[in-house]
Amino acid sequence: MILVDEEIKKALHSGEFEISDFSEQCLQPASYDLRIGEEGFTLLVGKVIPIQNEGALEIQPGDFALVMTHEKLRLPTNMVGHFGLRSLYARMGLLLTSGPQVDPGFEGKLIVGLVNFSSQSAILKYLEPFCSLELHRLGRHASVGYQGPYQAQEHITKKVIDNIPKEQFPLAVMLVRQLVAASPSLRPLGTQPSHWVEPHKMLSAFQREKTAFEQLMPQLLKTHHGQYVVVRGETAVLFGMDKAELAKEAYDKWGYGVLYIGLVEEQPEVMHIPTPKIVKNHNDV
Numbered sequence: 516m517i518l519v520d521e522e523i524k525k526a527l528h529s530g531e532f533e534i535s536d537f538s539e540q541c542l543q544p545a546s547y548d549l550r551i552g553e554e555g556f557t558l559l560v561g562k563v564i565p566i567q568n569e570g571a572l573e574i575q576p577g578d579f580a581l582v583m584t585h586e587k588l589r590l591p592t593n594m595v596g597h598f599g600l601r602s603l604y605a606r607m608g609l610l611l612t613s614g615p616q617v618d619p620g621f622e623g624k625l626i627v628g629l630v631n632f633s634s635q636s637a638i639l640k641y642l643e644p645f646c647s648l649e650l651h652r653l654g655r656h657a658s659v660g661y662q663g664p665y666q667a668q669e670h671i672t673k674k675v676i677d678n679i680p681k682e683q684f685p686l687a688v689m690l691v692r693q694l695v696a697a698s699p700s701l702r703p704l705g706t707q708p709s710h711w712v713e714p715h716k717m718l719s720a721f722q723r724e725k726t727a728f729e730q731l732m733p734q735l736l737k738t739h740h741g742q743y744v745v746v747r748g749e750t751a752v753l754f755g756m757d758k759a760e761l762a763k764e765a766y767d768k769w770g771y772g773v774l775y776i777g778l779v780e781e782q783p784e785v786m787h788i789p790t791p792k793i794v795k796n797h798n799d800v
């Protein structure tokens with residue numbers, strides 16, 4: 516059963532569970548909005564950021580971040596929590612990568628993982644509500660409460676950071692950064708990255724690489740059939756079976772420039788069949 520606002524307040528006042536520094540303003544009809552806490556972390560910065568001192572956490576396009584909640588929770592063994600990102604932040608292009616369950620018996624602060632899939636920096640201000648927590652009362656107590664490694668956590672520790680994959684830009688994020696480089700409408704005003712390429716130049720460069728791939732196809736079919744190929748400078752420069760890994764290798768080697776990745780395979784013959792004309796009989800009513 517999901518607790519509604521009055522049930523949440525009653526359970527808090529009775530001591531059934533705890534939300535530290537509870538605020539009536541964060542109480543919603545059937546949830547509680549958790550706020551941005553004192554600590555954060557982003558891969559680009561590479562260290563814990565004191566949000567309380569800085570006033571906000573900035574997540575760059577394509578960056579991964581950890582955000583700790585301001586509130587500390589204590590759930591009994593007959594209560595479970597589910598949390599999700601507030602729609603305001605989802606519309607900003609942020610994707611929640613952790614949760615969504617808070618297990619019965621958990622005690623501590625939550626550490627929330629976020630990826631910025633937009634072309635703009637996302638600013639998360641200290642103490643702003645950013646996650647909604649639903650509380651469910653279970654029909655009975657769990658036989659054993661949560662006993663995992665995050666029990667009683669109150670800081671973003673070195674152990675937590677060490678468990679994060681160090682690859683900063685997955686393939687999808689690379690595409691975001693390519694779009695930022697290519698389009699002035701996606702780029703923040705007043706900024707021009709060092710790898711900036713005029714949109715029409717990037718489009719024609721991409722088309723040149725694609726055309727080169729098509730021209731190279733007969734020879735590639737003899738030597739690299741079934742593989743992906745990276746074409747850069749109108750030359751086949753890398754080959755592999757995994758497109759994502761190949762893209763990563765190419766961007767690591769040459770940066771976020773223009774290139775084309777295609778699969779070497781026979782192309783089906785395209786047949787053009789004209790649409791028959793239907794002559795209307797003027798005697799038809």
